[in-house]
Amino acid sequence: MPSLASSVAAEAALAAVFDLDELLQPTEREWQQRARRVARERIAPTIEEDFENGHFRAELVPELAEAGLLGMHISGYGCAGASATSYGAVCLELEAADSGWRTFVSVQGSLAMSAIAKFGSEEQKNEWLPRMAAGEVIGCFALTEPEGGSDPAAMRTRAVRDGGDWILTGAKRWIGLASIAGVAVVWAQTDEGVRGFLVPTQTTGFTATPIAGKLAMRASIQCDISLDSVRVPESARLPDAAGLSAPFSCLNEARFGIVWGVMGAARTCLEAALSRATSRDVFGGPIGRFQLTQDKLANMLLEYEKGVLLALHIARSKDAGTLGPAQISVGKLNNVREAIRIAGTARSILGGDGVTSEFPVMRHMANLEAVRTYEGTDEVHTLVLGRALTGIAAFK
Known part of the structure; x- marks a missing residue:
């Protein structure tokens, strides 16, 4: 194992040639340093063990939330409204520890929370975003399918109207956090084109199964999702999401x-x-x-x-x-x-x-x-x- 002294010396030598910190504004640097502390003090000490064991350390989620990192680029609803540069610097520091933890913040904030913030109703935003920012609810973003990762236009998941409800049927794959999520943003084909739905993961017919045998991203969670006639009300549809x-x-x-x-x-x-x-x-x-x-x-x-x-x-x-x-x-x-x-x-x-x-x-x-x-x-x-x-x- 490299000594602490040699690691510190290497970090200092690199910074002497090129130091990103000097290029950041004070607020951006504050966000960066906050993420760096979380990454080095809380993630790094156990990440090799977690990677080896294929373990997602869920007890760290409240600490990332307390640091304000979940949905930090969203304004309002308990989110910080930080700049893109601040968010980017945070992502760099988290992935310096492990890609899985940058992915967690990305799935939670850039995908699930952003979908609600961009396309949700005020009721949906108020229901979900504050709790997601606080780490009380984890979200996932169900777009990719088993047969068409790079071709979402060919998605087979369908949503059909049934009175005042929607019935969702299909499958998704490589969906981050799905097995621990409280809400899934599910994208499906309808007679009017692709639409998004907020599906509480306890809904009957929704099943998320972690993918086994991964040789990468072992300290995070990716899942297969099965949607077996999942019924959600019209109020679960993201009203401003139309098309891909x-x-x-x-x-x-x-x-x-x-x-x-x-x-x-x-x-x-x-x-x-x-x-x-x-x-x-x-x-x-x-x-x-x-x-x-x-x-x-x-x-x-x-x-x-x-x-x-x-x-x-x-x-x-x-x-x-x-x-x-x-x-x-x-x-x-x-x-x-x-x-x-x-x-x-x-x-x-x-x-x-x-x-x-x-x-x-x-x-x-x-x-x-x-x-x-x-x-x-x-x-x-x-x-x-x-x-x-x-x-x-x-x-x-």
Whole structure:
């Protein structure tokens, strides 16, 4: 296990070359430091054990809520109304500990709570958002299906009217938090197009089953959902959600958090590699003195710094109200890809020990491979950018 002194030295050495903290406004830095304390003091001490055991440490949820991190970018209803940049910096600090905890905040806030805040009635907002912000109710966002992760337009889940109610039938897959959620935002095809519904998870016919055998995101929960003639009243429908643009707008909120979050994982891997390079002696001295090792470290730094600056640029655009979906695809595609590359290079510097839980790198590598897939694969975001550049859609 790397010593505390070597880890602190590596962190300081990295910050001496590039320090995100200096680029943040005071309020943004306050949010960042708050998340950093939670990540380092509460998540990091047990994350290797939790990953090994496939355990989601639910007792930490109230602590994240107390820190104001759940739905922090939403205004009102018990939420802080923080800036996009503040939220992004929080995502980076949480994912520096583990992708699963950034995912938790993302599913709760950027997906489930955002869907209610954007498309819900005042009654729905008042019923759910304050309790979700307080961590009293966990939400999930049920869009992806077993046969069409990248093709939500082909969803098979159906909602049909039955008097004053709706009957939902279908299946969803890879739904974060579903087995511990109190409410699910379920998207379904209707005769009028795609619509969203707030489904209390105790409703008859709703079943969420955690997916077993995961080799990534082991400290978080993803589920299969079965909807067997689930009956909900008309008041459960999100009144302002019409068509796929509604869930897509929520996905863009989650993708924004990913753009930032994966740079946290990259930072942790870079710091681990730097600590090892300056503390491990081979052939009569530290391996960091070799040109090949320094080349690796320099390239890792370049991609980390560029990724963080890209995230900051995207956040400033979001705060200014000028951010478009193509730039979110740029951020998600680039930063996940480069974070994976940084993690892989860090693993090579660590040598054989890099594949053990003595270091966090393999855990981050596995998690990042999952992050690469969700909220739009590399291929999907590549084609989004191709469409933006050419005006020609390569997929529907």
